[in-house]
Amino acid sequence: MRVVAAVAAIGAALWLTLVPAAAQAADAGFTRFVASLWPEAQQAGVSRATFDAVTAGLEPDYKLPDLILPGRPKTGAPSQAEFVQVPADYLKEARIESLAAYGRGLLQKYRPTLAAIEQRFGVPATVVLAIWGRETDFGRHRLPYDAVRVLATQAYVGRRKEQYRLELIAALKLISDGVVTRADMRSSWAGATGLTQFLPTELDKHGVDFDRDGRVDIWRSVPDALASAAQQLVNKGWKPGVRWAYEVRAPANADCTRGVPEVSQPIGQWLREGFALARGGKLGAGELAEPASLLQPEGIYGPAFLTTNNYFVIKQYNFSDLYVLFVGHLADRITDPRPFATPWAATKQLRTADVETMQNELTRLGFYNDKIDGKAGMLTRAALGAYQKSARLKLDCWPSEMVLRSLQTAR
Structure with a gap:
């Protein structure tokens, strides 16, 4: 362990030496890059005065994640940290209840506005409140970054340059049109801004x-x-009038490899197959006919859900199952104080690098054909379950060290 620590220390020292040098060398290039955007900004309707004022003295932020820099190790987004967060850590009960309690007060404070939004759009007041709560703590969290600087840096040396180039031009247009001031345009590390976190093109x-x-x-x-x-x-x-998901208890013989969006059937059919509403009760004919997919975030362990189309709509707001579970559950908790009926079970998740190794091995064996990102999402868990079936291992669709060793042995 001491040798590993020493090597890590040397690597860190080299990193600190190389990055400033790379950054300094790239600053002139960054300035030229920003200046080269003027024709595109002009075509989008950005005034010359705004362009000059906003870009004057603009410097890149090379400390942002998701960049590709000479002399700097490749890094992913914060969501791809060294250890994958288990649901119990992401969906902390104390945090959910605290936000729900505050949300109940806002539900009363903005009742006329929320009622008008629900009437016009068909989206429940609790859902938009939950998004606000998750994104910026109901406006109590000040976003830490200068959005223009973030977008310009990502457009220059990010992994998704073309996307962020469009976002930067859109941000300049918002400022030029007087929609927002440069000072108010604070953002996350990825450039999302505002109380409910929009990228400029989304706005x-x-x-x-x-x-x-x-x-x-x-x-x-x-x-x-x-x-x-x-x-x-x-x-x-x-879809108005449809829940985001139903928490259920899966039967003992449930096949966790079916937990993918492509396997969708009426909720009534799932119930006939032995799935049961976690808190009992009966559903109306419309609900029973609603198509749904199975979601088991911890494989056969922890809570299970039947997810409707609206679940996947929220997922387009942020492509993370844990995000959707957070927003959906928080929306429920604003009017219903009960936590998940089944407690979360997992206390440990594999390292991102290990999940990537698992995904690569599953790809090599023909069980997986999606992106290699180190995240144990729906498709990864289903592919893992398919491998467990073929290798006659316990079918639980959960990435563990035992299954990783089995995959490596299979090589």
Whole structure:
């Protein structure tokens, strides 16, 4: 362990030496890159005065994640940290209840606005409140980054340069049009901004001036921010009157490899196969006919869910099952104080590098054909389960050291 620590220390020292040098060498290139954007910005309707004012003295932020820099180890997004977070850590009960309690107060405070949003868009008030709560702690969290600097850096040396180039131009247009000031345009490390966290191009597609003051203001106007979130969900396929998911108890003989979006059938059919509503009760004919997919975030362990189309609509807001579970459950908790009926079971998750190794091995064996990202998502768990079947291992669809060793032995 001491040798490993020493090597790590040397690597860190080299990293600290190389990055500033690389950054300094690239600054001139960054300045030229930003200047080269003027024709594109002009075509988009950005004024020359705004372009010059916003880009004057603009410097890149080479400390951002998801960049590709000379002399710097390749890094992924924070969501791809060294250890994958288990659901119990992401969905901490104390955090959920704290947000739900605050959300109940906001439900009363903004009741007329929320009722009008729900009537117009068909998205429940609790869902848009939950998005607001998850994204910026109901506006109590100040976003830490200068959005323009983030977008410019990502457009210059990020992994998704073309996407961020468009986002940067869109941000300049928002400032040029007087929609938002440069000072107010704070963002996450990925450039999402406002109370409900929109990328600039998303705001252009889905923004709503709900308070009718002549501009879409998701930074200071709660009505605009919440209505824009609702409009985005509608534009991505939200179906009014349908829940996001139903927590269920899976039968002992349930096949966890069926837990993929492509396996969809009416909720009534799932119930006939032995799945049961976790808290009992009966569903109406419309609910029983609603198509749903099986979600078992911890394989056969922990809670199970039947997820509707609206689950996957929320997932387009943020492509993470844990994010959707957080938002959906928080929305429920604002009006229902009960936690998940089944407690989360996993206390440990494989390292991201190990999950990547697992994905590579599953790909080599023909069980997996999706991206290698170190995340144990739906498709990875299903592929893992298919391998477990073929290798006559316990079928649990959960990435463990035992299954990883088996895959490596199979090589």
